[in-house]
Amino acid sequence: MNLERVLLVSTGEEVRLGAPHVEGAVVKARVLGDKRDRKVLVFKRKRRKMYRRRRGHRQWYTLVQIESIEAGS
Numbered sequence: 361m362n363l364e365r366v367l368l369v370s371t372g373e374e375v376r377l378g379a380p381h382v383e384g385a386v387v388k389a390r391v392l393g394d395k396r397d398r399k400v401l402v403f404k405r406k407r408r409k410m411y412r413r414r415r416g417h418r419q420w421y422t423l424v425q426i427e428s429i430e431a432g433s
Contacts, residue, residue, distance in 0.1 A: 361424075363387040369431045376431065384432020392423040 366385035369376045376382050396418045404413045 361389050361391060363389060366429075369429065371431060382432070386430045386432070388427045388430070390425045390427055392425055394420060394422050396420055 364381075364386055366382045366387055367378050367380070369382050369385050376385075378385075397420075399416045399418050402415045402417060405411060
């Protein structure tokens with residue numbers, strides 16, 4: 361997978377900032393898989409009314425490994 365909309369590239373002594381993107385810069389990445397994050401509990405209650413609701417939510421995310429960053433010219 362190639363990511364071509366790069367916002368900033370730094371080579372150590374030089375920093376190139378895009379407006380809105382850096383021309384010629386490419387980030388090469390590899391998708392390792394889709395996973396789910398830890399469970400987040402959502403708890404709602406109203407005092408003195410015995411109203412309680414509890415729900416859980418697990419967000420999906422994509423695990424990506426960056427292989428190289430090419431700054432172009």
